[in-house]
Amino acid sequence: MTSSTISPRTVLRGARWPGDIAIIGDQIVASGNVAPQPGDEVIRVDGDIITAGLVNTHHHLYQWMTRGRAVGCDLFGWLVELYPIWGRLTVEDVRAAALVGLGELAISGCTSASDHHYLVPHGDDTVFDTIVEAATTVGIRLHLNRGSMDLGESQGGLPPDHVVEDLDSIMASTERIITQHHDGYMVHVVVAPCSPFSVSSELMEASAALARQHELRLHTHLCETVDEQTHCLERFGRRPVEQLAEWGWVDHDVWLAHGIWINDPEIAQLGTAGVGVAHCPSSNARLAAGICRVTDLEAAGVPVGLGVDGVASNEVGGLFPELRQSLYAARLRTESADAFMPADALRLGTSGGASCLGVADKLGTLQPGMLADLAVWPGEDIADIADPLTGLVLGPDRQVRHLYVAGQPVVQDGQLLGYDLTEAHADLARKSRRLWA
Ligand SMILES: [Zn+2]
Numbered sequence: 001m002t003s004s005t006i007s008p009r010t011v012l013r014g015a016r017w018p019g020d021i022a023i024i025g026d027q028i029v030a031s032g033n034v035a036p037q038p039g040d041e042v043i044r045v046d047g048d049i050i051t052a053g054l055v056n057t058h059h060h061l062y063q064w065m066t067r068g069r070a071v072g073c074d075l076f077g078w079l080v081e082l083y084p085i086w087g088r089l090t091v092e093d094v095r096a097a098a099l100v101g102l103g104e105l106a107i108s109g110c111t112s113a114s115d116h117h118y119l120v121p122h123g124d125d126t127v128f129d130t131i132v133e134a135a136t137t138v139g140i141r142l143h144l145n146r147g148s149m150d151l152g153e154s155q156g157g158l159p160p161d162h163v164v165e166d167l168d169s170i171m172a173s174t175e176r177i178i179t180q181h182h183d184g185y186m187v188h189v190v191v192a193p194c195s196p197f198s199v200s201s202e203l204m205e206a207s208a209a210l211a212r213q214h215e216l217r218l219h220t221h222l223c224e225t226v227d228e229q230t231h232c233l234e235r236f237g238r239r240p241v242e243q244l245a246e247w248g249w250v251d252h253d254v255w256l257a258h259g260i261w262i263n264d265p266e267i268a269q270l271g272t273a274g275v276g277v278a279h280c281p282s283s284n285a286r287l288a289a290g291i292c293r294v295t296d297l298e299a300a301g302v303p304v305g306l307g308v309d310g311v312a313s314n315e316v317g318g319l320f321p322e323l324r325q326s327l328y329a330a331r332l333r334t335e336s337a338d339a340f341m342p343a344d345a346l347r348l349g350t351s352g353g354a355s356c357l358g359v360a361d362k363l364g365t366l367q368p369g370m371l372a373d374l375a376v377w378p379g380e381d382i383a384d385i386a387d388p389l390t391g392l393v394l395g396p397d398r399q400v401r402h403l404y405v406a407g408q409p410v411v412q413d414g415q416l417l418g419y420d421l422t423e424a425h426a427d428l429a430r431k432s433r434r435l436w437a
Contacts, residue, residue: 008039010407012047015386021050024371033399045376048401049388051346052364053373054113054319055353058257058278058307060093061101061115061131062086065432066312075225075287079158082312085435086119087163088220091127096428098134098399101317103421106140106309106410107399108318113140114307114357116195116219116257120145120165125173132181135247136270137418139410141373143357144181145192145219146174148377150203156235158197167203178214186406188217188357195221196240197231204247209297212334217253217358223287226256241266250275255356257307259297260290267293270299274357279348281325282316283309291333294326294348296368305353321392325347342393
């Protein structure tokens with residue numbers, strides 16, 4: 001997309017932080033104190049706070065169909081309880097969950113969502129088309145992770161056999177989805193086998209080859225729990241990161257969900273290679289998985305972003321609360337009150353996430369030349385807090401006043417423009433109740 005000098009500018013004027021922002025087309029062209037020009041479309045945002053749009057690096061939108069279950073379980077217990085229910089989901093169920101999940105992300109400040117979808121109802125991979133349609137309806141940028149599982153219970157995996165696919169089907173479907181949906185702008189397709197205990201080595205290696213053939217990114221769950229580590233030691237005789245390297249995945253085009261149970265040499269190894277980590281503090285807390293070593297990872301050069309994870313393990317479903325959660329988790333883990341500050345949390349939620357997704361040259365900061373993905377946060381209730389970022393990150397949970405993706409309004413005055421979110425919630429609840437039986 002191009003901009004020209006004759007295009008009218010949209011100027012967000014009067015924000016408490018970082019001042020004014022001017023947009024032409026899909027790009028930020030000026031920030032700070034922007035001098036007026038004839039023809040400017042001016043939007044007053046006096047006293048508000050503007051940040052780059054939040055980047056959600058790990059989510060499972062379909063899980064909105066199964067919120068509030070397996071509340072007292074760790075990861076493996078939770079999965080074993082939920083897999084059979086997920087096995088009954090239809091494509092229409094996933095559509096309903098994606099509309100709600102993406103809408104809730106947008107009003108919590110997300111301009112980019114990464115959906116790791118690894119359930120293909122009865123082999124019907126149009127489920128991925130449906131997720132793209134939902135993102136288009138909402139107006140949000142999507143990293144569509146073509147997730148997969150090919151190791152059922154009978155082969156030594158954790159999921160029941162009826163929810164996994166075979167390797168050839170996964171590869172053919174992934175090729176189709178890349179061809180049909182990857183535009184490298186609003187939709188990025190990612191090749192994303194699910195987790196060590198649900199995939200074969202063949203799937204991990206074939207996925208890496210396919211992604212690199214198309215110059216796409218790779219994503220998977222890794223080092224989430226001690227149980228996963230035990231599984232890897234028993235099955236492969238290696239720790240998860242060692243096994244990841246064996247599959248050819250320790251490289252700059254990979255980011256991992258969770259990355260909790262990683263030792264010092266492994267952190268250095270990931271940092272040298274440029275492997276990213278999606279930190280999901282609320283989900284990790286709810287499942288008692290552990291606390292990610294965010295400060296150690298960043299010190300070693302690992303890009304770290306934030307993720308909601310699925311709402312079956314984080315019922316809030318918005319990314320904004322993860323800013324504060326990441327700060328609390330880092331301070332609890334380090335037992336240091338200044339090891340991780342509000343600006344650090346915001347960095348994870350914006351530019352850190354963009355680095356994980358391989359788009360940090362276009363997204364994640366408010367510099368001129370970057371894509372105009374930005375969140376305007378109401379500031380009136382935190383006007384008494386001297387540092388606006390402290391007010392934002394440590395203050396009450398909030399929803400955006402306005403949200404822009406590629407310079408286009410997606411949320412205006414707190415309302416999603418693309419569709420009726422209340423009706424989408426009602427439709428989803430009707431579908432979800434069918435699964436309670
Ligand atoms: Zn996950």
